[in-house]
Amino acid sequence: MISTLKLSLRNLLRYKRRTLLTSLLITLGVVAMLLFVAAAGSFKGVMIGQITDSMLGHLQIHRRGYTASIDNLPLNLNMQPRALEKAAAVLQADPAVAAFSTRIKFGAMFSNYAETTSIRLNGIDSAAEDATAPALRGRIIDGDKTGPLVAPGQILIPELIAKGMKVKVGDTVVLIATNQDGSVNGRNFTIRGILEPVTGPGGRDGYVDIADATELLRMEKQQAMEIAVRLKDLGQAKAVNKRLEAALAELKNKEDKPALELHTWDQLTPFANIANMLDLMTLFIRVMLVAIVLVSVMNVMLMAVYERIREIGTLAAIGTPPSRILGLYVGEGLLLGLLGAALGVAISLTAVAALNIWPLSFPFARQIVVLTPVISFADVATVTALVIGMAVLASLQPAWRASRMDPIVALRHV
Amino acid sequence: MSLVRAERLEKSYRVGEVDVPAIRGVDFNIEAGAFVAFVGPSGSGKSTLLNLVGCLDHPSAGRLTVLDTEVASLSRTAAAAFRGKNLGFVFQDFNLVPVLSAYENIEYPLLMVRHLTPAQRRERVERLLAAVGMTEQADKRPDQLSGGQKQRVAVARALVSEPKLVLADEPTANLDHDTAHRILELMKSMRDTFGTTFVFSTHDPKVMAEAEVTFLLEDGRLLEQNGGAA
Numbered sequence: 001m002i003s004t005l006k007l008s009l010r011n012l013l014r015y016k017r018r019t020l021l022t023s024l025l026i027t028l029g030v031v032a033m034l035l036f037v038a039a040a041g042s043f044k045g046v047m048i049g050q051i052t053d054s055m056l057g058h059l060q061i062h063r064r065g066y067t068a069s070i071d072n073l074p075l076n077l078n079m080q081p082r083a084l085e086k087a088a089a090v091l092q093a094d095p096a097v098a099a100f101s102t103r104i105k106f107g108a109m110f111s112n113y114a115e116t117t118s119i120r121l122n123g124i125d126s127a128a129e130d131a132t133a134p135a136l137r138g139r140i141i142d143g144d145k146t147g148p149l150v151a152p153g154q155i156l157i158p159e160l161i162a163k164g165m166k167v168k169v170g171d172t173v174v175l176i177a178t179n180q181d182g183s184v185n186g187r188n189f190t191i192r193g194i195l196e197p198v199t200g201p202g203g204r205d206g207y208v209d210i211a212d213a214t215e216l217l218r219m220e221k222q223q224a225m226e227i228a229v230r231l232k233d234l235g236q237a238k239a240v241n242k243r244l245e246a247a248l249a250e251l252k253n254k255e256d257k258p259a260l261e262l263h264t265w266d267q268l269t270p271f272a273n274i275a276n277m278l279d280l281m282t283l284f285i286r287v288m289l290v291a292i293v294l295v296s297v298m299n300v301m302l303m304a305v306y307e308r309i310r311e312i313g314t315l316a317a318i319g320t321p322p323s324r325i326l327g328l329y330v331g332e333g334l335l336l337g338l339l340g341a342a343l344g345v346a347i348s349l350t351a352v353a354a355l356n357i358w359p360l361s362f363p364f365a366r367q368i369v370v371l372t373p374v375i376s377f378a379d380v381a382t383v384t385a386l387v388i389g390m391a392v393l394a395s396l397q398p399a400w401r402a403s404r405m406d407p408i409v410a411l412r413h414v
Numbered sequence: 415m416s417l418v419r420a421e422r423l424e425k426s427y428r429v430g431e432v433d434v435p436a437i438r439g440v441d442f443n444i445e446a447g448a449f450v451a452f453v454g455p456s457g458s459g460k461s462t463l464l465n466l467v468g469c470l471d472h473p474s475a476g477r478l479t480v481l482d483t484e485v486a487s488l489s490r491t492a493a494a495a496f497r498g499k500n501l502g503f504v505f506q507d508f509n510l511v512p513v514l515s516a517y518e519n520i521e522y523p524l525l526m527v528r529h530l531t532p533a534q535r536r537e538r539v540e541r542l543l544a545a546v547g548m549t550e551q552a553d554k555r556p557d558q559l560s561g562g563q564k565q566r567v568a569v570a571r572a573l574v575s576e577p578k579l580v581l582a583d584e585p586t587a588n589l590d591h592d593t594a595h596r597i598l599e600l601m602k603s604m605r606d607t608f609g610t611t612f613v614f615s616t617h618d619p620k621v622m623a624e625a626e627v628t629f630l631l632e633d634g635r636l637l638e639q640n641g642g643a644a
Contacts, residue, residue, distance in 0.1 A: 003525040010513040199446045314509040317470060318571070319498020320526045321491060412503070 004324060008331030011304065014347050022300045023339045026387060030293040030344020031351070031382055033285050038361075038373030040278045041373070046369050048234070048275065052265045053135035054198055057101070057228030058237050059264045061087055061244070064253060066225060067263060071241055073107045073120060073182040078223040083251055083259055087227055090247045096240045098133035098230045104213040105225040108177040108226070110157070110206075112165045119161055120205045122226075123213020126150055134229045136195075136207075143169040143193025149207060154192035156207040162194045169193060175208070179217045185217060212295025237264045289383070290390050293340070297333050297394035304332060305398045314400050314411025326403035337388040344387070416469055416479075417579060417611050419446040423476035425462055425634075436462040438634040439476065443524045444613060444627070446578070449605055451625030452615045460615035461583050467613065468581045469493040469502055479552060481578055498523065502610070504582035504601075508564040510556040516567045517543065517552040530635030532559040542570040545607065562593035566600060573604055580604075582614035586621050598624040 012019045037345045062070075066077040069243050079087070084102065104123035109116050122129075126148035137145055141159065151154055155173065156224060167173060169191050176186035189208065197204050214222070231240055241264050251259040266272035305312070315325055352373050361370040437459045445449055465471040466478055469485045470493075477556040477615040478485050481500050488496055497503075498585040507624065510519045522540055524535045543549045556564055565585060572580045582601070586594030601612050616622050627641040 007511075007513070014513050123435075310507075310509065311511060314503075314505065314511070315526070317468070317497065317503050317505075318523050319494050319501070319575075321494050321497075321498075323491075324526055380590065408465055411470075411509075 005331045005335070007329055008335055011308075014337055015304075016305075018300060019155060019339075021335065022296045022336055023343060026293055026340025027343040027347065028339065029289040030341055030383055030387060031347050032381060033289045034344065034375055035346035035351060035373070036285050037282055037379050037383075038348070038355075038375045039371055040282060041376075041379075042371045042373040043280055043364075044275050046371070047271055048265070050135065050198055050229075051269055051271055054133055054139055054218065055130050055136065056265050056268055057125065057239050058231045059229045059244075059262060060268060061227040061248070061260055061262050062225065062231065063263045064134075064257065064259055067261065067268070070105075071227075073105050075106060075217065075225075077250060078104075078180075078225050079227075079260065081222050083226075084222060084224055086251055087260065090244060091227070091229060092238065092256050093396040094244065094247075095238055096231050096243075097204055098232045098234065099128065100227055100229045101125065101128040101132035101208070102224040103129075103226040103228060104210055104217065104219075104223070105121065105205075106177055106213065106217060108175045108216070110161060110165065111174040112167050114172070114173070115165055117161060117165060119157070119175070121155075121213065122205050122207050123197060123210040124149065124207055125210050129207075130227050131227075134230075139198065140193040141196045143191075145193075148254045150192055150209050152209045152211055153188075153190060154209070155189040155261065156193045156195050157191055158195050158197055158204045158206055161206070162191075162205055167191055168344070175216060177216045181218075181220075183218065185216050185218055187212070189399075223302045223360075226242075237266075244250070290386065293328045293337065293387055294394045297336055297391045298398065299332055300328060300336065301395040301398035305402045308402075309405065309410045309413040312405050312406045313413065316405065316407035319413060321404040325401045325405075329399030329402050330392055330395050333391045333399070334388060337391025338394075340391070341384045341387040345384060348375060349380075415446045415447075416443050417446045417481060417535060418442075418613070419477075419479045420466075421477040423463075423466065424480055425459075425466060425471065426474050436634050437466070437473075437548075440634070440636045442629055442633075442636060442639065443557050444611065446611055447505065447605065447609055448604055448611050448613075449626040450611070450613045450623075451622050451628045452613070452631055453617065453622040453625075453628050454631035455617055457633075458617075458631040460631055462634075463631070464583050464613065464615050466582050467579075468503065469497050475551040483584045498526075498575065500575040500577055500579060501579040502575065504565070504568050504572050504580060504585045504614070506587045508556070508561070508568045508588075510564055510567055510571070512556050515553050515555055515561075516548055519567055520570045521555070522631065523571060538574055538576075539570075542574050545573075546570045560593075561589050562596065565589060565593075565597050569597070569600060569604065573608060573610060576608065579611045579613065582612065584616055585614055586616065586618065591620065594621060595624070607633070 063077045063079050091097045101124060106121055108119055108121055129149055171191050173189050174186055174188055176184060178184050233238060241262050245262045248260050249258045253259040286329040352375050355373050359370050359372055361368050420440055420442050423437055423440045426433045426435040452463055452619050464472055467480060507614060517539055519532055520539045521535055524530050543552050546569055548566050551559060551563055586597055605612050622628055627637055632640040
């Protein structure tokens with residue numbers, strides 16, 4: 001085996017320039033692939049982190065049918081105390097759950113005494129929301145970032161409304177909301193801070209204390225529209241979602257169906273489609289890499305076989321078994337793949353290290369995304385295995401041809 | 415003792431719709447330790463006969479026994495194994511592997527065909543290098559060697575696996591007369607030293623004179639045998 005590989009290496013070194021060019025082509029493919037995976041992964045990570053940590057949480061619980069009409073913020077599809085108690089008990093018992101925040105979501109009229117506009121609001125418990133959406137505090141672009149997110153009588157408003165309504169931190173505004181029964185209620189709030197908008201649903205919502213929301217909507221008992229859940233590990237979202245769904249399934253509605261529905265973050269935001277698109281692009285780049293490796297290695301190996309027909313005849317004549325001749329050429333493909341992959345991985349790791357020292361940043365929507373790409377061992381292993389596998393596959397046909405060559409015909413070849 | 419026995423041996427090639435005979439009902443016998451030449455003009459069937467004896471090709475008819483093995487029935491892989499174990503080859507164009515040194519070219523059959531320990535391999539290669547007078551050139555690659563030196567290396571390669579029979583197709587055709595003579599002398603001395611049977615083909619009258627047994631071929635027929643038992 002080692003002697004076969006040694007000879008394969010010697011044969012590759014016989015045509016140094018060709019070997020170098022082919023390896024460089026493979027290297028280029030590997031670098032493109034790994035850098036794209038690293039950059040796309042970083043972008044995805046930043047965006048997902050921003051969306052889940054500043055508003056969505058990792059998964060959410062609603063009353064069945066709520067998410068279908070979430071744009072209208074319906075007040076009649078709220079979770080009743082029994083459901084909330086059950087959900088809280090289940091969430092507290094699950095070791096994968098880090099925190100959860102119960103929210104009252106509603107729409108209201110926002111008035112600065114001169115003008116009125118509509119606003120989407122979340123009634124929250126500051127401590128629970130802080131634990132569930134730890135990046136929400138970071139979105140406060142004007143106002144004190146310390147202390148509770150919102151105290152009773154205070155409101156956090158989105159930047160768009162602050163600008164449109166020409167209000168600032170410390171101003172008093174009026175919120176007027178219609179409750180479930182159709183009666184209207186209103187009260188004053190002090191603007192505690194202005195929030196930077198983020199991409200996705202809820203990215204332009206305001207926040208008030210949950211007690212204020214209960215009072216404004218004249219809710220007689222504790223109700224909520226949403227429970228946002230933060231997990232200890234985002235990667236476990238689907239598994240935990242399934243587990244919680246099973247645990248909450250005993251709560252039935254009048255149609256004897258589960259009263260609550262659970263969704264992971266990716267089912268709730270259109271950014272999941274961008275993430276899927278990035279995955280699809282990664283797949284395309286992988287296909288391109290496969291094509292590069294297949295075509296370049298096969299081309300080189302076909303040429304190697306054609307140029308060395310007499311040599312193959314000699315090897316066969318002196319008794320080299322067909323399997324060893326096959327191994328000789330597959331070995332060349334394997335070494336080409338190994339060389340290209342090793343160079344590609346080394347260059348990619350260096351480039352990623354450089355990008356972490358001098359990070360790339362670019363504007364995305366209204367945010368500046370800073371990329372800190374990371375190449376995981378799994379990415380390196382996958383790409384290396386892919387390249388080596390394709391290189392071996394590409395050399396199989398020429399190698400098979402060489403091993404099946406008639407020694408007499410090969411020896412006569414001019 | 416008969417090493418190679420051919421009885422009514424025939425070989426024809428299909429060219430388009432026509433069968434072209436290359437060997438027509440040849441009978442011969444080669445004894446162990448002989449120094450044999452197949453001679454005749456181009457197209458007489460010398461190389462075809464060597465290919466058949468060397469298990470590189472299958473006869474169309476007749477019987478061919480090499481080292482008590484009916485070679486016509488050997489599969490491709492079995493034929494390769496048979497060649498590796500029992501036969502050595504010397505080619506007109508030397509056919510050394512260009513990326514290997516003289517030492518490595520001689521060692522190659524031991525690596526690819528025989529499985530010996532490194533010490534055993536080294537001992538055999540060094541013995542053969544010394545026998546063909548190429549110890550000083552052991553590290554040189556084929557492109558650094560003269561034609562005669564290349565053929566010496568090729569002879570050593572053919573002998574390294576200690577075959578019972580070495581087949582040489584026009585081994586001196588690309589060499590000048592003096593070098594050709596020295597190569598034949600070398601082959602003879604190898605035969606004397608190792609007891610290996612040498613069978614070669616040639617159309618050069620000076621070279622055929624060096625053989626102890628000659629088989630004269632013409633148009634695929636054996637016309638005459640000189641020396642040896644009929």
